[in-house]
Amino acid sequence: MSLKLDYVLRETASNFRRNITLTLATVITVTISLTLLGAALLFGNAVDNATARWKDGVEFIVFVDPDISPELEADIRRQLDESPEIRGYIYFDKDEAYAEFQGIFRDSPEFVEVITPERLPASFRVKPVDTLPEQVDELAAAFRAQPGVRAVVTASETIRQIEDLSNGLSQRVIIIAIILLVAAAVLILNTIRMALFSRRRDIEVMKLVGATNWFIRVPFMFEGLIQGLIGGAIAIPLIWVTNDFFSVINSESLPLLRDFVVDSSRVWTVGFQMMGLGAIVGTVGSGIAVSRFLDT
Incomplete structure:
Protein backbone atom coordinates (compact mmCIF):
# COMPACT_ATOMS: atom_id res chain seq x y z
CA MET A 1 0.00 0.00 0.00
CA SER A 2 1.25 3.49 -0.85
CA LEU A 3 0.86 6.42 1.50
CA LYS A 4 -1.03 9.52 0.43
CA LEU A 5 -0.72 12.90 2.10
CA ASP A 6 -4.47 13.36 2.49
CA TYR A 7 -4.70 9.99 4.27
CA VAL A 8 -1.89 10.92 6.68
CA LEU A 9 -3.46 14.32 7.42
CA ARG A 10 -6.92 12.84 7.88
CA GLU A 11 -5.69 10.16 10.27
CA THR A 12 -3.58 12.65 12.22
CA ALA A 13 -6.53 15.04 12.63
CA SER A 14 -8.71 12.14 13.75
CA ASN A 15 -6.17 11.14 16.41
CA PHE A 16 -5.95 14.74 17.65
CA ARG A 17 -9.72 14.86 18.16
CA ARG A 18 -9.75 11.57 20.05
CA ASN A 19 -7.05 12.65 22.51
CA ILE A 20 -7.50 16.41 22.70
CA THR A 21 -6.77 16.65 26.46
CA LEU A 22 -3.52 14.67 26.30
CA THR A 23 -2.51 16.53 23.16
CA LEU A 24 -2.94 19.91 24.87
CA ALA A 25 -0.98 18.71 27.91
CA THR A 26 1.80 17.48 25.63
CA VAL A 27 1.99 20.72 23.65
CA ILE A 28 2.07 22.81 26.84
CA THR A 29 4.85 20.66 28.31
CA VAL A 30 6.89 20.86 25.12
CA THR A 31 6.38 24.64 24.98
CA ILE A 32 7.48 25.21 28.58
CA SER A 33 10.54 22.97 28.30
CA LEU A 34 11.71 24.49 25.00
CA THR A 35 11.13 28.03 26.27
CA LEU A 36 13.22 27.32 29.36
CA LEU A 37 15.98 25.74 27.31
CA GLY A 38 15.97 28.59 24.77
CA ALA A 39 15.97 31.19 27.57
CA ALA A 40 18.96 29.48 29.22
CA LEU A 41 20.89 29.59 25.93
CA LEU A 42 20.03 33.26 25.35
CA PHE A 43 20.94 34.16 28.92
CA GLY A 44 24.33 32.54 28.45
CA ASN A 45 24.85 34.46 25.19
CA ALA A 46 23.83 37.74 26.84
CA VAL A 47 26.25 37.24 29.73
CA ASP A 48 29.04 36.31 27.30
CA ASN A 49 28.42 39.53 25.33
CA ALA A 50 28.29 41.63 28.48
CA THR A 51 31.40 40.16 30.06
CA ALA A 52 33.54 39.68 26.95
CA ARG A 53 35.76 42.62 27.80
CA TRP A 54 36.29 41.30 31.34
CA LYS A 55 37.81 37.96 30.36
CA ASP A 56 41.34 36.73 31.09
CA GLY A 57 41.79 38.63 34.34
CA VAL A 58 40.79 42.13 33.16
CA ALA A 155 34.48 44.95 37.08
CA SER A 156 34.90 44.52 40.83
CA GLU A 157 32.68 41.79 42.26
CA THR A 158 29.66 42.55 40.06
CA ILE A 159 30.86 40.79 36.92
CA ARG A 160 32.20 37.82 38.85
CA GLN A 161 28.92 37.38 40.70
CA ILE A 162 26.94 37.62 37.47
CA GLU A 163 29.17 35.03 35.79
CA ASP A 164 28.76 32.67 38.74
CA LEU A 165 25.01 33.28 38.79
CA SER A 166 24.79 32.70 35.05
CA ASN A 167 26.65 29.40 35.21
CA GLY A 168 24.62 28.08 38.13
CA LEU A 169 21.28 29.33 36.82
CA SER A 170 21.85 28.10 33.26
CA GLN A 171 22.82 24.64 34.46
CA ARG A 172 19.74 24.36 36.66
CA VAL A 173 17.39 25.66 33.98
CA ILE A 174 18.84 23.29 31.38
CA ILE A 175 18.43 20.33 33.75
CA ILE A 176 14.79 21.30 34.40
CA ALA A 177 14.20 21.76 30.65
CA ILE A 178 15.66 18.33 29.89
CA ILE A 179 13.46 16.73 32.56
CA LEU A 180 10.41 18.44 31.07
CA LEU A 181 11.41 17.34 27.55
CA VAL A 182 11.64 13.75 28.78
CA ALA A 183 8.21 14.21 30.37
CA ALA A 184 6.90 15.59 27.07
CA ALA A 185 8.31 12.58 25.20
CA VAL A 186 6.57 10.25 27.66
CA LEU A 187 3.32 12.18 27.23
CA ILE A 188 3.62 11.90 23.46
CA LEU A 189 4.36 8.18 23.81
CA ASN A 190 1.26 7.66 25.96
CA THR A 191 -0.90 9.79 23.66
CA ILE A 192 0.12 7.71 20.65
CA ARG A 193 -0.34 4.46 22.58
CA MET A 194 -3.89 5.48 23.49
CA ALA A 195 -4.58 6.38 19.84
CA LEU A 196 -3.21 3.01 18.76
CA PHE A 197 -5.23 1.15 21.39
CA SER A 198 -8.46 2.91 20.41
CA ARG A 199 -7.88 1.88 16.79
CA ARG A 200 -6.50 -1.60 17.41
CA ARG A 201 -9.32 -3.31 15.47
CA ASP A 202 -8.78 -1.02 12.47
CA ILE A 203 -5.06 -1.76 12.60
CA GLU A 204 -5.69 -5.52 12.72
CA VAL A 205 -7.91 -5.25 9.65
CA MET A 206 -5.31 -3.13 7.83
CA LYS A 207 -2.62 -5.73 8.53
CA LEU A 208 -4.91 -8.52 7.30
CA VAL A 209 -5.40 -6.76 3.95
CA GLY A 210 -1.65 -6.29 3.50
CA ALA A 211 -0.79 -2.94 5.10
CA THR A 212 2.88 -2.69 6.02
CA ASN A 213 4.06 -1.56 9.44
CA TRP A 214 5.29 1.72 7.93
CA PHE A 215 1.87 2.38 6.37
CA ILE A 216 0.37 2.08 9.87
CA ARG A 217 3.25 3.81 11.64
CA VAL A 218 3.58 7.05 9.62
CA PRO A 219 0.27 8.79 10.57
CA PHE A 220 0.95 8.23 14.27
CA MET A 221 4.55 9.39 14.01
CA PHE A 222 3.33 12.42 12.08
CA GLU A 223 1.00 13.17 14.99
CA GLY A 224 3.95 13.22 17.40
CA LEU A 225 5.93 15.38 14.97
CA ILE A 226 3.10 17.92 14.76
CA GLN A 227 2.75 18.05 18.55
CA GLY A 228 6.47 18.80 18.90
CA LEU A 229 6.38 21.41 16.12
CA ILE A 230 3.38 23.20 17.63
CA GLY A 231 5.07 23.32 21.04
CA GLY A 232 8.26 24.65 19.45
CA ALA A 233 6.39 27.23 17.39
CA ILE A 234 4.63 28.59 20.49
CA ALA A 235 7.99 28.71 22.29
CA ILE A 236 9.49 31.10 19.69
CA PRO A 237 7.49 34.23 20.71
CA LEU A 238 8.08 33.34 24.36
CA ILE A 239 11.81 33.27 23.67
CA TRP A 240 11.49 36.71 22.08
CA VAL A 241 9.79 37.96 25.25
CA THR A 242 12.77 36.61 27.19
CA ASN A 243 15.14 38.57 24.97
CA ASP A 244 13.10 41.74 25.59
CA PHE A 245 13.47 41.10 29.32
CA PHE A 246 17.26 40.99 28.84
CA SER A 247 17.01 44.41 27.16
CA VAL A 248 15.21 45.81 30.22
CA ILE A 249 18.00 44.52 32.45
CA ASN A 250 20.52 46.09 30.10
CA SER A 251 18.91 49.53 30.02
CA GLU A 252 17.73 49.94 33.60
CA SER A 253 19.54 47.74 36.08
CA LEU A 254 23.28 47.45 35.62
CA PRO A 255 25.23 50.10 33.71
CA LEU A 256 28.27 47.81 33.79
CA LEU A 257 26.30 45.40 31.61
CA ARG A 258 25.35 47.83 28.87
CA ASP A 259 26.26 45.13 26.32
CA PHE A 260 23.82 42.67 27.89
CA VAL A 261 22.13 42.10 24.52
CA VAL A 262 21.52 39.22 22.16
CA ASP A 263 21.47 39.68 18.42
CA SER A 264 18.00 39.06 16.92
CA SER A 265 19.49 36.63 14.41
CA ARG A 266 20.71 34.58 17.39
CA VAL A 267 17.21 34.72 18.89
CA TRP A 268 15.74 33.41 15.63
CA THR A 269 18.41 30.70 15.46
CA VAL A 270 17.69 29.55 19.02
CA GLY A 271 13.93 29.67 18.34
CA PHE A 272 14.16 27.47 15.26
CA GLN A 273 16.60 25.16 17.03
CA MET A 274 14.02 24.69 19.78
CA MET A 275 11.32 24.08 17.17
CA GLY A 276 13.50 21.45 15.52
CA LEU A 277 14.22 19.87 18.90
CA GLY A 278 10.49 19.73 19.59
CA ALA A 279 9.95 17.94 16.29
CA ILE A 280 12.69 15.43 17.15
CA VAL A 281 11.24 14.76 20.61
CA GLY A 282 7.76 14.29 19.14
CA THR A 283 8.97 11.97 16.39
CA VAL A 284 11.12 9.87 18.72
CA GLY A 285 8.39 9.54 21.36
CA SER A 286 5.74 8.55 18.83
CA GLY A 287 8.15 6.27 16.97
CA ILE A 288 8.92 4.31 20.14
CA ALA A 289 5.20 3.98 20.96
CA VAL A 290 4.29 2.72 17.49
CA SER A 291 7.23 0.32 17.29
CA ARG A 292 6.42 -1.24 20.66
CA PHE A 293 2.73 -1.59 19.76
CA LEU A 294 3.40 -3.20 16.39
CA ASP A 295 5.95 -5.58 17.91
CA THR A 296 3.36 -7.00 20.31
Whole structure:
Protein backbone atom coordinates (compact mmCIF):
# COMPACT_ATOMS: atom_id res chain seq x y z
CA MET A 1 0.00 0.00 0.00
CA SER A 2 1.25 3.49 -0.85
CA LEU A 3 0.86 6.42 1.50
CA LYS A 4 -1.03 9.52 0.43
CA LEU A 5 -0.72 12.90 2.10
CA ASP A 6 -4.47 13.36 2.49
CA TYR A 7 -4.70 9.99 4.27
CA VAL A 8 -1.89 10.92 6.68
CA LEU A 9 -3.46 14.32 7.42
CA ARG A 10 -6.92 12.84 7.88
CA GLU A 11 -5.69 10.16 10.27
CA THR A 12 -3.58 12.65 12.22
CA ALA A 13 -6.53 15.04 12.63
CA SER A 14 -8.71 12.14 13.75
CA ASN A 15 -6.17 11.14 16.41
CA PHE A 16 -5.95 14.74 17.65
CA ARG A 17 -9.72 14.86 18.16
CA ARG A 18 -9.75 11.57 20.05
CA ASN A 19 -7.05 12.65 22.51
CA ILE A 20 -7.50 16.41 22.70
CA THR A 21 -6.77 16.65 26.46
CA LEU A 22 -3.52 14.67 26.30
CA THR A 23 -2.51 16.53 23.16
CA LEU A 24 -2.94 19.91 24.87
CA ALA A 25 -0.98 18.71 27.91
CA THR A 26 1.80 17.48 25.63
CA VAL A 27 1.99 20.72 23.65
CA ILE A 28 2.07 22.81 26.84
CA THR A 29 4.85 20.66 28.31
CA VAL A 30 6.89 20.86 25.12
CA THR A 31 6.38 24.64 24.98
CA ILE A 32 7.48 25.21 28.58
CA SER A 33 10.54 22.97 28.30
CA LEU A 34 11.71 24.49 25.00
CA THR A 35 11.13 28.03 26.27
CA LEU A 36 13.22 27.32 29.36
CA LEU A 37 15.98 25.74 27.31
CA GLY A 38 15.97 28.59 24.77
CA ALA A 39 15.97 31.19 27.57
CA ALA A 40 18.96 29.48 29.22
CA LEU A 41 20.89 29.59 25.93
CA LEU A 42 20.03 33.26 25.35
CA PHE A 43 20.94 34.16 28.92
CA GLY A 44 24.33 32.54 28.45
CA ASN A 45 24.85 34.46 25.19
CA ALA A 46 23.83 37.74 26.84
CA VAL A 47 26.25 37.24 29.73
CA ASP A 48 29.04 36.31 27.30
CA ASN A 49 28.42 39.53 25.33
CA ALA A 50 28.29 41.63 28.48
CA THR A 51 31.40 40.16 30.06
CA ALA A 52 33.54 39.68 26.95
CA ARG A 53 35.76 42.62 27.80
CA TRP A 54 36.29 41.30 31.34
CA LYS A 55 37.81 37.96 30.36
CA ASP A 56 41.34 36.73 31.09
CA GLY A 57 41.79 38.63 34.34
CA VAL A 58 40.79 42.13 33.16
CA GLU A 59 39.58 43.97 36.28
CA PHE A 60 39.31 47.56 35.12
CA ILE A 61 39.36 49.51 31.87
CA VAL A 62 40.94 52.91 31.35
CA PHE A 63 39.15 54.82 28.57
CA VAL A 64 41.18 57.72 27.20
CA ASP A 65 39.83 60.88 25.60
CA PRO A 66 39.15 60.42 21.86
CA ASP A 67 41.38 63.44 21.10
CA ILE A 68 44.12 62.59 23.62
CA SER A 69 47.60 63.74 22.67
CA PRO A 70 50.27 61.11 21.91
CA GLU A 71 52.33 62.40 24.86
CA LEU A 72 49.53 61.89 27.41
CA GLU A 73 48.69 58.44 26.01
CA ALA A 74 52.36 57.47 26.18
CA ASP A 75 52.47 58.65 29.79
CA ILE A 76 49.51 56.43 30.73
CA ARG A 77 51.13 53.49 28.95
CA ARG A 78 54.41 54.14 30.79
CA GLN A 79 52.64 54.11 34.17
CA LEU A 80 50.97 50.83 33.32
CA ASP A 81 54.28 49.32 32.23
CA GLU A 82 56.16 50.45 35.32
CA SER A 83 53.58 49.79 38.03
CA PRO A 84 54.46 46.69 40.10
CA GLU A 85 50.77 46.30 40.95
CA ILE A 86 49.82 45.65 37.32
CA ARG A 87 50.40 42.22 35.81
CA GLY A 88 49.60 43.29 32.26
CA TYR A 89 47.17 45.09 30.00
CA ILE A 90 45.58 44.94 26.55
CA TYR A 91 45.41 48.07 24.41
CA PHE A 92 42.31 48.57 22.27
CA ASP A 93 42.64 51.32 19.68
CA LYS A 94 39.64 53.11 18.12
CA ASP A 95 39.35 50.68 15.22
CA GLU A 96 39.34 47.67 17.54
CA ALA A 97 36.80 49.37 19.80
CA TYR A 98 34.63 50.08 16.76
CA ALA A 99 34.91 46.47 15.55
CA GLU A 100 33.82 45.26 18.99
CA PHE A 101 30.95 47.77 19.00
CA GLN A 102 29.80 46.56 15.57
CA GLY A 103 29.86 42.97 16.73
CA ILE A 104 27.79 43.62 19.82
CA PHE A 105 25.23 45.85 18.10
CA ARG A 106 25.24 44.20 14.68
CA ASP A 107 21.46 43.82 14.86
CA SER A 108 20.94 47.59 15.28
CA PRO A 109 22.34 49.04 12.03
CA GLU A 110 20.65 52.40 12.61
CA PHE A 111 22.62 52.69 15.85
CA VAL A 112 25.90 51.57 14.31
CA GLU A 113 25.53 54.00 11.40
CA VAL A 114 25.67 57.08 13.62
CA ILE A 115 28.84 55.92 15.40
CA THR A 116 32.26 56.27 13.79
CA PRO A 117 35.61 54.98 15.06
CA GLU A 118 36.65 58.55 15.84
CA ARG A 119 33.82 58.87 18.38
CA LEU A 120 34.87 55.80 20.34
CA PRO A 121 37.72 56.09 22.85
CA ALA A 122 40.76 53.87 22.86
CA SER A 123 41.22 51.92 26.08
CA PHE A 124 43.62 49.95 28.24
CA ARG A 125 42.18 46.75 29.69
CA VAL A 126 44.18 46.24 32.83
CA LYS A 127 45.03 43.01 34.67
CA PRO A 128 46.20 43.83 38.21
CA VAL A 129 48.33 41.53 40.33
CA ASP A 130 45.90 41.73 43.27
CA THR A 131 42.27 41.29 42.25
CA LEU A 132 40.71 42.13 45.61
CA PRO A 133 37.97 44.73 45.01
CA GLU A 134 39.60 47.22 47.39
CA GLN A 135 42.93 47.05 45.56
CA VAL A 136 41.29 47.25 42.14
CA ASP A 137 39.26 50.30 43.18
CA GLU A 138 42.38 51.98 44.55
CA LEU A 139 44.31 51.42 41.33
CA ALA A 140 41.35 52.57 39.23
CA ALA A 141 41.06 55.77 41.28
CA ALA A 142 44.74 56.56 40.65
CA PHE A 143 44.28 56.33 36.88
CA ARG A 144 40.94 58.14 36.99
CA ALA A 145 42.78 61.27 38.12
CA GLN A 146 45.28 61.16 35.22
CA PRO A 147 45.12 63.82 32.49
CA GLY A 148 43.71 62.46 29.25
CA VAL A 149 41.61 59.78 30.95
CA ARG A 150 37.95 59.93 30.01
CA ALA A 151 36.66 57.26 32.40
CA VAL A 152 37.70 54.20 34.35
CA VAL A 153 35.28 51.31 34.72
CA THR A 154 35.89 48.46 37.15
CA ALA A 155 34.48 44.95 37.08
CA SER A 156 34.90 44.52 40.83
CA GLU A 157 32.68 41.79 42.26
CA THR A 158 29.66 42.55 40.06
CA ILE A 159 30.86 40.79 36.92
CA ARG A 160 32.20 37.82 38.85
CA GLN A 161 28.92 37.38 40.70
CA ILE A 162 26.94 37.62 37.47
CA GLU A 163 29.17 35.03 35.79
CA ASP A 164 28.76 32.67 38.74
CA LEU A 165 25.01 33.28 38.79
CA SER A 166 24.79 32.70 35.05
CA ASN A 167 26.65 29.40 35.21
CA GLY A 168 24.62 28.08 38.13
CA LEU A 169 21.28 29.33 36.82
CA SER A 170 21.85 28.10 33.26
CA GLN A 171 22.82 24.64 34.46
CA ARG A 172 19.74 24.36 36.66
CA VAL A 173 17.39 25.66 33.98
CA ILE A 174 18.84 23.29 31.38
CA ILE A 175 18.43 20.33 33.75
CA ILE A 176 14.79 21.30 34.40
CA ALA A 177 14.20 21.76 30.65
CA ILE A 178 15.66 18.33 29.89
CA ILE A 179 13.46 16.73 32.56
CA LEU A 180 10.41 18.44 31.07
CA LEU A 181 11.41 17.34 27.55
CA VAL A 182 11.64 13.75 28.78
CA ALA A 183 8.21 14.21 30.37
CA ALA A 184 6.90 15.59 27.07
CA ALA A 185 8.31 12.58 25.20
CA VAL A 186 6.57 10.25 27.66
CA LEU A 187 3.32 12.18 27.23
CA ILE A 188 3.62 11.90 23.46
CA LEU A 189 4.36 8.18 23.81
CA ASN A 190 1.26 7.66 25.96
CA THR A 191 -0.90 9.79 23.66
CA ILE A 192 0.12 7.71 20.65
CA ARG A 193 -0.34 4.46 22.58
CA MET A 194 -3.89 5.48 23.49
CA ALA A 195 -4.58 6.38 19.84
CA LEU A 196 -3.21 3.01 18.76
CA PHE A 197 -5.23 1.15 21.39
CA SER A 198 -8.46 2.91 20.41
CA ARG A 199 -7.88 1.88 16.79
CA ARG A 200 -6.50 -1.60 17.41
CA ARG A 201 -9.32 -3.31 15.47
CA ASP A 202 -8.78 -1.02 12.47
CA ILE A 203 -5.06 -1.76 12.60
CA GLU A 204 -5.69 -5.52 12.72
CA VAL A 205 -7.91 -5.25 9.65
CA MET A 206 -5.31 -3.13 7.83
CA LYS A 207 -2.62 -5.73 8.53
CA LEU A 208 -4.91 -8.52 7.30
CA VAL A 209 -5.40 -6.76 3.95
CA GLY A 210 -1.65 -6.29 3.50
CA ALA A 211 -0.79 -2.94 5.10
CA THR A 212 2.88 -2.69 6.02
CA ASN A 213 4.06 -1.56 9.44
CA TRP A 214 5.29 1.72 7.93
CA PHE A 215 1.87 2.38 6.37
CA ILE A 216 0.37 2.08 9.87
CA ARG A 217 3.25 3.81 11.64
CA VAL A 218 3.58 7.05 9.62
CA PRO A 219 0.27 8.79 10.57
CA PHE A 220 0.95 8.23 14.27
CA MET A 221 4.55 9.39 14.01
CA PHE A 222 3.33 12.42 12.08
CA GLU A 223 1.00 13.17 14.99
CA GLY A 224 3.95 13.22 17.40
CA LEU A 225 5.93 15.38 14.97
CA ILE A 226 3.10 17.92 14.76
CA GLN A 227 2.75 18.05 18.55
CA GLY A 228 6.47 18.80 18.90
CA LEU A 229 6.38 21.41 16.12
CA ILE A 230 3.38 23.20 17.63
CA GLY A 231 5.07 23.32 21.04
CA GLY A 232 8.26 24.65 19.45
CA ALA A 233 6.39 27.23 17.39
CA ILE A 234 4.63 28.59 20.49
CA ALA A 235 7.99 28.71 22.29
CA ILE A 236 9.49 31.10 19.69
CA PRO A 237 7.49 34.23 20.71
CA LEU A 238 8.08 33.34 24.36
CA ILE A 239 11.81 33.27 23.67
CA TRP A 240 11.49 36.71 22.08
CA VAL A 241 9.79 37.96 25.25
CA THR A 242 12.77 36.61 27.19
CA ASN A 243 15.14 38.57 24.97
CA ASP A 244 13.10 41.74 25.59
CA PHE A 245 13.47 41.10 29.32
CA PHE A 246 17.26 40.99 28.84
CA SER A 247 17.01 44.41 27.16
CA VAL A 248 15.21 45.81 30.22
CA ILE A 249 18.00 44.52 32.45
CA ASN A 250 20.52 46.09 30.10
CA SER A 251 18.91 49.53 30.02
CA GLU A 252 17.73 49.94 33.60
CA SER A 253 19.54 47.74 36.08
CA LEU A 254 23.28 47.45 35.62
CA PRO A 255 25.23 50.10 33.71
CA LEU A 256 28.27 47.81 33.79
CA LEU A 257 26.30 45.40 31.61
CA ARG A 258 25.35 47.83 28.87
CA ASP A 259 26.26 45.13 26.32
CA PHE A 260 23.82 42.67 27.89
CA VAL A 261 22.13 42.10 24.52
CA VAL A 262 21.52 39.22 22.16
CA ASP A 263 21.47 39.68 18.42
CA SER A 264 18.00 39.06 16.92
CA SER A 265 19.49 36.63 14.41
CA ARG A 266 20.71 34.58 17.39
CA VAL A 267 17.21 34.72 18.89
CA TRP A 268 15.74 33.41 15.63
CA THR A 269 18.41 30.70 15.46
CA VAL A 270 17.69 29.55 19.02
CA GLY A 271 13.93 29.67 18.34
CA PHE A 272 14.16 27.47 15.26
CA GLN A 273 16.60 25.16 17.03
CA MET A 274 14.02 24.69 19.78
CA MET A 275 11.32 24.08 17.17
CA GLY A 276 13.50 21.45 15.52
CA LEU A 277 14.22 19.87 18.90
CA GLY A 278 10.49 19.73 19.59
CA ALA A 279 9.95 17.94 16.29
CA ILE A 280 12.69 15.43 17.15
CA VAL A 281 11.24 14.76 20.61
CA GLY A 282 7.76 14.29 19.14
CA THR A 283 8.97 11.97 16.39
CA VAL A 284 11.12 9.87 18.72
CA GLY A 285 8.39 9.54 21.36
CA SER A 286 5.74 8.55 18.83
CA GLY A 287 8.15 6.27 16.97
CA ILE A 288 8.92 4.31 20.14
CA ALA A 289 5.20 3.98 20.96
CA VAL A 290 4.29 2.72 17.49
CA SER A 291 7.23 0.32 17.29
CA ARG A 292 6.42 -1.24 20.66
CA PHE A 293 2.73 -1.59 19.76
CA LEU A 294 3.40 -3.20 16.39
CA ASP A 295 5.95 -5.58 17.91
CA THR A 296 3.36 -7.00 20.31
